[in-house]
Amino acid sequence: MKAVDPVCGMSVDIEKAKYKTVYKGRVYYFCSRWCLEEFEKNPEFYLTSGPRGMPSHSG
Ligand SMILES: [Zn+2]
Numbered sequence: 001m002k003a004v005d006p007v008c009g010m011s012v013d014i015e016k017a018k019y020k021t022v023y024k025g026r027v028y029y030f031c032s033r034w035c036l037e038e039f040e041k042n043p044e045f046y047l048t049s050g051p052r053g054m055p056s057h058s059g
Contacts, residue, residue, distance in 0.1 A: 003017070003029040023047075
């Protein structure tokens with residue numbers, strides 16, 4: 001089973017996903033802690049605008 005990381009748009013393997021969160025009763029999976037933290041900062045932005053692609057960032 002795969003899910004789409006709502007921050008960067010990558011496919012995430014649900015069974016192996018280390019980074020996930022529940023928002024409004026739905027589970028979201030992330031490729032990295034960075035994406036998880038970005039989502040938690042502003043979930044509505046990513047849910048309404050869609051994935052942004054992986055930006056250049058450090059860490
Ligand atoms: Zn990601």
